[in-house]
Amino acid sequence: MSPGSGRNGxxxxxxxxxxxxETLHDNQPLRLVEIANRVGIANSTAHEHLSTLRDHGYVVDRSDGYYLSLKFVDHGKQAMVYYRDLLEAARPSLEQLVDETDEAVNLVVEEHGCAVYVDRQTGKRGVPTNSWVGKRKQLHSLSAGKAILAHLPTDRVDEVLGESGLPAVTERTITSRDRLEEELEAIRDRGVSFNDRESHEQIRAVSAPIVVDGTVFGAVSVAGPAKRLTGAYFREELPDLLLGAVNEIELKLVYS
Structure with missing residues (x-):
């Protein structure tokens, strides 16, 4: 590998x-020395990169350290253009689910082998979690992620899991490929996916995939406190609501 080469060429x-x-994203604000230490580079190298990022408007140097700039918001808005049809088709159904459940309702897609939240609506009883538009998580730990995996081509599933593996997020996360395959088959049979405290010790969720002509566009999930999402409500009522909402979204995508 040449001095100027990085991973995978x-x-x-x-x-x-x-x-x-990414270091600023997770830890801002940070001073130059802190950034250099976290990234593992010399202070002079960090200064060169930060100066370039600042000159192009991507970081801001404030009195308490460096921050990411609002230029990323502009790029984020443009990144969402690809999902415009999906977002427009899904928004009324997401809002209806919020009215019916008063919980957090999410629209999730797969990108670079991750589950990415592209819309999130929250009812009055919806609890704050570490999920927001743009947030990326492991597919296998989420109900929406598993719903998507269940309808991806086998070679794509192999590619995703080959890169990300099956790390445990909680004690209940599926970490075995055989166990995951059983779960994905069950999801295809029943049409919905469950997350029983697999991504957070106190959260349960139910999800249904958005599939049109054999292609999975994403998934919609309803999430809430594990002590509230229980019994028939969790296993029967919420799945029925989700299947109805997703059917509406799929029809809009077909005829849009």
Whole structure:
């Protein structure tokens, strides 16, 4: 590997810049020395990258340290253009689910092998979690993620799991490929997926995939406190509501 080469033939300097961006995303504000230490580079190298990012408007140097700039918001809005039809088709159904459940309702897609939240509506009883539009999580730990995996082509599932593995998020997360395959088969049979405290010790969720002509566009989930989402409500009522909502979304996508 040449000095300028990064992983998988990438460009090392660009990888360093993105490492700085991701470090700021998780920890801002940070001062130059803190960034250099976290990324594992020299202070002078960190200064060069930060100066370039600042000159192009991607970071802001404030009195208490460096922050990501609002330029990323602009890029994020443009990134959502690809999902415009899905978002427009899904929004009324998401709002209806919020009215019916008063819980948190999510629209999730798969990108780069991750579950990504592209819309989130929350009822009055919806509890705050570490999920928001743009948040990326492990597919196998979420009801929406498993619903998507269940309808992806086998080679794509192999590719995703080959890269990400099956790490445990909680003690209840599925970490065995054989166990996951059994779960994905069950999801295809019943049409819905369950998350029984697999991504958070106190959260349960139910999800249904959005599938049109054999292609999975994403999934809709309803999530709430594990002590409230129980029994027939969790296993029967919420799935029925979700299947009805997703059917509406699929029809809108077909005829849009």
């Amino acid at each position: 990438g460009i090392k300097s660009i990888e360093t810049s993105f490492a700085i961006v």
